[in-house]
Amino acid sequence: MIQDIAPHKLDNSYARQQAEKEHMAFTFKDGKILLHKDKEGNLTLPVLGQLPGSFETYEEKALYAFSVDQEPMFLILPHDLEEGQTDLEYHDLRDLYGVSPVWAALAGVTASHLNHWYLEHLFCGCCGSPAKLGKWERAMVCPQCKNIQYPRISPVIMAAVTDGDRLLVTRYAGRPYKGLALIAGFVEIGESLEGALRREVMEEVGLEVENLQYFGSQPWGFSDSVISGFFADLSGSSQVRLDREELSEAVWLHRDEIPKQNNGISITAAMIEAFRTGKF
Ligand SMILES: [Zn+2]
Missing domain, CATH: 3.90.79 (Nucleoside Triphosphate Pyrophosphohydrolase)
Known part of the structure; x- marks a missing residue:
């Protein structure tokens, strides 16, 4: 990664x-x-x-x-x-x-x-004054109202939904990246990572999941975020109901049908490869 x-x-x-x-x-x-x-x-x-x-x-x-x-x-x-x-x-x-x-x-x-x-964050979010670089820590500090703004890192969940030897892979709608993807989304306020994962899977493909297993995480400055990846077992029907605003495709692929992933960069590729090679 x-x-x-x-x-x-x-x-x-x-x-x-x-x-x-x-x-x-x-x-x-x-x-x-x-x-x-x-x-x-x-x-x-x-x-x-x-x-x-x-x-x-x-x-x-x-x-x-x-x-x-x-x-x-x-x-x-x-x-x-x-x-x-x-x-x-x-x-x-x-x-x-x-x-x-x-x-x-x-x-x-x-x-x-x-x-x-x-x-x-060149300006204070509270009073609008020009902010200054923190002296001792990475922050933007307001000289007027003393408000301190720290770097913002948004949590994202990624879900590899499995059904035995099948993995649900997706492709994004309206984005330059056309390779295989997994379900992902930002964690909303008041949510746990697990709650966000269940909600995103339901919203994007209409499926229920259980037995969440943590895979790993990845800093992802492309979207100012940190991504937490989980495997999750399908629970109930495997009939996909696609959110066409977010995804152009979501299909179940057997381990043998998954192409080798070797970009060495993204957690998406690492998770798909882990499943393809039987590690999850
Ligand atoms: Zn201020």
């Missing part, structure tokens, strides 16, 4: 560090990330010194994001870079899959989550 970068380690503890030219830089525009393309066409995360214009332009604006293997990385706010160089281009976040090193996808997507949060 995206977080499996061992022996490397992403250290998300908060610090206020000074940016240097050789430090890696994350900058985003319209949900896309700026990447550097070398002469062979390989994509990499750029360093501050590679950004167009003078380094001094960025030095003040660079926000320390986190470190990977003690290498500090910075976020540039706001998005006011000109695309002045042909070796720098904005790319879809999914283009980070396969970018070297192995932690590039986790770092880039986590930086995107942070970027989104900072941009939404």
Whole structure:
């Protein structure tokens, strides 16, 4: 999964560090990330010194994001870079899959989550005053009313619904991702993870489930969320009633009919592969 970068380690503890030219830089525009393309066409995360214009332009604006293997990385706010160089281009976040090193996808997507949060919290949500960066912790603090806003992480559940040797797989309606998916949704206020899972399965495919078994979790900065994955046994009828607003398809596949999943990034693929290979 995206977080499996061992022996490397992403250290998300908060610090206020000074940016240097050789430090890696994350900058985003319209949900896309700026990447550097070398002469062979390989994509990499750029360093501050590679950004167009003078380094001094960025030095003040660079926000320390986190470190990977003690290498500090910075976020540039706001998005006011000109695309002045042909070796720098904005790319879809999914283009980070396969970018070297192995932690590039986790770092880039986590930086995107942070970027989104900072941009939404430049002003206090209580009194509307301009907020300031926290001194000691990752937070936006209001100098007027002292309101503190912390990074928002939304819980999501994912359900692999099984009926013996069959797994219910879905495809999303109206989204770029066309591969196999599982039922997923945000946890609503006042709900447990289990309650959210039962509700989502009922809403999306009209099925009842029992015997929930925890599989694992995954940070998913694409949707500012953390996903908790569960296997769940079908209880009652296997007749699917599809929510066509959310899904374009939901079908039962036997273990033998499931194609090998090898993207190595998503918990969806990890869960489908675990079922295909008989681990669940
Ligand atoms: Zn305030």
